[in-house]
Amino acid sequence: MERFDGSPSGGRYGEAVFRPEQAGEGERIDFGALAYDDVTLARLRALGVGPGWRCLDVGAGTGTVSRRLLDEAGVAGVLAVDRDVRFLAERPVPGLDVREADITAPDAVPGRFRLVHARFVLMHLPERERLIAELAERLEPGGVLVLSDAVDLTGERTPGTPYSTAMRAMWEGLRATIGTDVSWVPSYPRLLREAGLVRVGAEVHVPPLLPGSPISRFWADTWERSRAAMTATGLVDDAGVDAAVRYLESEECAALSAGMLTAWGWKPGPDA
């Protein structure tokens, strides 16, 4: 097997893996949303997001957070940006503007916002460090940038289970194909500070891996879609991926999901 030399080989998110046109991709994103949306909305509301706020949701996926910002938090409007807007366009709601754009392109997003939010997006983009600085530029004075991404909790001393083997293969496979890298995520508070933001905070949420839960179904679906990248690492074969899916569905399962780290920082201004 060739060794991975650090450069992604399979193109970008949505090309080699997680293709939006592949049946079931919207449902996969929705399983992740079901696992995390309540936590995300609670954090955004605790930060004060509410009536009058103009919001940007970067890599909005199926738009569950964008819609809940409008329906539950009562914000003034949300611009939802994604490289592929088919899922966003399926469920239009008043106040939701949709823009198809690659956020790594110059001037992908016009305007300034009081909230800029990106969840499970930057971890997949090799330009993440530059993008954090650019997203901070999209804030109006007193606005807040909120980033959420995965933190891998399978440590060196995690006993080998079908789950931990599959997780290691998934992270390495995604890194080799599209450049996903979650090792950066714990640095987000520092990167937000370096982008000129203040009152930086962060927290981690780990949903329980219970059989049939949205997060267990999310990982099973994610492994199915990244199976070729996983097996190409040589760390797991098809039978190993199948065993990991069965393990997730069984009462034997005793593992920690990857967590979601949420970090935020405020642009100095009248309210910050």
Ligand SMILES: C[S@@+](CC[C@H](N)C(=O)[O-])C[C@H]1O[C@@H](n2cnc3c(N)ncnc32)[C@H](O)[C@@H]1O
């Ligand atoms: C894992 S999904 C997360 C969706 C949503 N933020 C959520 O948490 O439910 C990642 C999303 O980022 C989008 N995305 C990936 N690369 C992008 C890019 N370069 N520009 C814009 N969107 C991108 C994908 O199309 C996908 O909808």
